[in-house]
Amino acid sequence: MKYRIPVEISAGEDAIQKTIAASKAAFVAGEAVQSISSAEFLYQQSRYIRKCWWMVQALLLLGVCLMLHALESDYLVRRTLGIAAPLFATLILPEFWKNRNCDAMEVEKTTLFSIRQIYAARLTLFAGMDLLLLTAFFLGASLLTQITVFELMTQFLLPFNVTCCICFRCLYGGRNSSEALSILLCAIWTGLWVLVVLHETIYDAISVPMWMAFLATSAAYLGYTVRRGQQNIITFLEAKPSWN
Amino acid sequence: MELTISDLTKDFGSFRAVDQVTFTMHSGVYGLLGVNGAGKTTLMRMLTTLIRPTGGEIRWDGQDVFRMDSAYRKLLGYLPQDFGCYPDFSIYDYLMYIASIKGIRPAAAKQRALRLLKQVGLSQAGHKKMKTLSGGMKRRVGIAQAMLNDPKILILDEPTAGLDPNERIRFRNLISELSEDRIVLLSTHIVSDIEYIASEILLMKDGRITLSGTAEEVIASMPERVWLFSVPREQVDRYLAAYRVSNLKTTPAGATLRILSAECPAIGAVETAATLEDVFLHYFGESAGDSDGTV
Numbered sequence: 001m002k003y004r005i006p007v008e009i010s011a012g013e014d015a016i017q018k019t020i021a022a023s024k025a026a027f028v029a030g031e032a033v034q035s036i037s038s039a040e041f042l043y044q045q046s047r048y049i050r051k052c053w054w055m056v057q058a059l060l061l062l063g064v065c066l067m068l069h070a071l072e073s074d075y076l077v078r079r080t081l082g083i084a085a086p087l088f089a090t091l092i093l094p095e096f097w098k099n100r101n102c103d104a105m106e107v108e109k110t111t112l113f114s115i116r117q118i119y120a121a122r123l124t125l126f127a128g129m130d131l132l133l134l135t136a137f138f139l140g141a142s143l144l145t146q147i148t149v150f151e152l153m154t155q156f157l158l159p160f161n162v163t164c165c166i167c168f169r170c171l172y173g174g175r176n177s178s179e180a181l182s183i184l185l186c187a188i189w190t191g192l193w194v195l196v197v198l199h200e201t202i203y204d205a206i207s208v209p210m211w212m213a214f215l216a217t218s219a220a221y222l223g224y225t226v227r228r229g230q231q232n233i234i235t236f237l238e239a240k241p242s243w244n
Numbered sequence: 245m246e247l248t249i250s251d252l253t254k255d256f257g258s259f260r261a262v263d264q265v266t267f268t269m270h271s272g273v274y275g276l277l278g279v280n281g282a283g284k285t286t287l288m289r290m291l292t293t294l295i296r297p298t299g300g301e302i303r304w305d306g307q308d309v310f311r312m313d314s315a316y317r318k319l320l321g322y323l324p325q326d327f328g329c330y331p332d333f334s335i336y337d338y339l340m341y342i343a344s345i346k347g348i349r350p351a352a353a354k355q356r357a358l359r360l361l362k363q364v365g366l367s368q369a370g371h372k373k374m375k376t377l378s379g380g381m382k383r384r385v386g387i388a389q390a391m392l393n394d395p396k397i398l399i400l401d402e403p404t405a406g407l408d409p410n411e412r413i414r415f416r417n418l419i420s421e422l423s424e425d426r427i428v429l430l431s432t433h434i435v436s437d438i439e440y441i442a443s444e445i446l447l448m449k450d451g452r453i454t455l456s457g458t459a460e461e462v463i464a465s466m467p468e469r470v471w472l473f474s475v476p477r478e479q480v481d482r483y484l485a486a487y488r489v490s491n492l493k494t495t496p497a498g499a500t501l502r503i504l505s506a507e508c509p510a511i512g513a514v515e516t517a518a519t520l521e522d523v524f525l526h527y528f529g530e531s532a533g534d535s536d537g538t539v
Contacts, residue, residue: 027351028351028352028355031349031350031351031352032348032349032352032355032356034349035318035347035348035349036344036347036348036349036350040349041344041345041347044344044350045344047344048333048337048341048344098330102328102329102330102331103326103327103328104328104329104330105328106294106322106324106326106328107322107323107324107327107328107329107342107389108345109292109293109294110292110293110294110317110320110322111317111342111345111346111347112314112317112318112345112346112347112393113314113344113345113346113347114314114317118345
């Protein structure tokens with residue numbers, strides 16, 4: 001008759017630690033031979049964007065929403081939206097200009113993911129976040145106020161698109177343009193826009209289809225500006241005349 | 245491992261910055277020596293694909309680097325002359341950011357960043373903001389970022405500019421340490437930066453490579469001889485005007501001059517071994533007098 005003999009098994013701490021270390025080393029070695037995917041790159045880029053700008057954008061829209069709720073006159077609503085939209089757009093500027101302001105592009109243009117891809121990632125992230133914020137704003141404004149979605153689109157989205165066009169034209173505009181220039185141009189545009197929307201005769205003369213046409217044109221031109229800029233960004237450093 | 249440059253030319257309008265440069269690099273340290281304005285930075289920018297040449301080609305193991313595109317950039321580590329970085333990032337965050345755009349996965353990036361920080365002597369400073377770093381520390385971060393992807397081609401444009409002598413020596417040793425099994429191209433106008441570590445020296449002048457070879461070969465190529473002698477103070481100006489003086493040391497009696505000349509310049513002058521600084525003065529003589537020609 002056979003009996004089981006109890007055997008006491010004790011875990012060897014050293015062996016466990018060695019196994020852990022070997023596993024970690026094998027994992028890192030495996031990671032070292034692979035490059036990150038485009039989705040991972042996008043995620044990594046999101047980690048290096050300063051979130052405070054999104055916070056400021058969200059606070060601005062919240063403030064505008066509350067103001068619209070309090071305002072009675074169409075005149076003031078238009079003025080508020082006309083000023084808020086360019087301001088909302090210009091809040092993306094610091095993050096897009098930081099490569100150039102910090103002279104970081106020369107290194108970034110020689111890496112596996114090119115400067116074009118870095119900008120594309122930032123554009124995607126900001127576009128995604130702004131879409132979320134604007135959707136929430138439009139919903140909130142529609143519920144809290146008497147403003148129609150059409151009004152919001154013409155009074156907010158149209159100046160927003162034009163401001164973005166100005167910002168991106170300057171951003172992709174070669175080494176002679178600057179962040180300060182884009183802010184100046186945006187300020188001039190805001191002034192012009194406010195003058196137009198506050199001038200009743202001009203405002204009333206523009207029919208609904210015309211507003212829609214303006215909106216569609218601004219959106220199309222924004223798409224064109226970004227696309228063209230993304231194509232030309234590679235040649236940006238060509239203009240830098242340093243031949244030491 | 246072969247990087248071949250053939251008839252490489254770059255024009256900026258009517259100005260020719262690089263003029264039909266041809267050379268081949270294998271594993272080792274290559275020192276690109278020339279005064280400011282010689283075309284070193286333009287040549288390096290073309291090698292990093294930052295700018296496209298007007299003529300000629302660059303090939304890596306037979307393939308055109310501009311066609312290779314990201315496959316070539318994957319092999320590349322680059323420290324530009326004006327190394328810009330994000331001032332609000334910590335050193336560690338900056339390296340992790342660069343690792344991400346170099347396509348390195350986070351686990352490997354973390355390990356490499358920590359190892360490189362140790363290698364460049366910044367392991368205790370990883371948390372420091374970039375804006376608080378001294379010029380020397382910033383340059384060390386620069387070399388760490390260039391090395392993150394373990395590049396086969398490491399291009400360093402004036403890496404020692406603005407460094408004090410101690411930092412310069414430390415940097416030189418570091419580059420020497422990192423040069424194993426890769427091509428390191430280092431541009432400078434400071435002779436001592438490359439004298440001891442470069443396996444081959446390329447002398448660049450007016451956009452052309454005027455001379456190349458080992459330090460010994462480059463020194464041996466100089467047709468002039470080097471003379472040492474002392475002169476009374478009142479004769480110093482005469483020798484400065486007549487000869488290329490690679491060194492002038494003031495003494496109580498006058499001055500000891502180190503002169504480049506094919507013939508013995510004065511009675512009592514003793515011929516001495518030439519150095520790379522003498523060669524620099526010989527080839528870049530007309531520029532050596534101004535501040536750009538620091539040796």
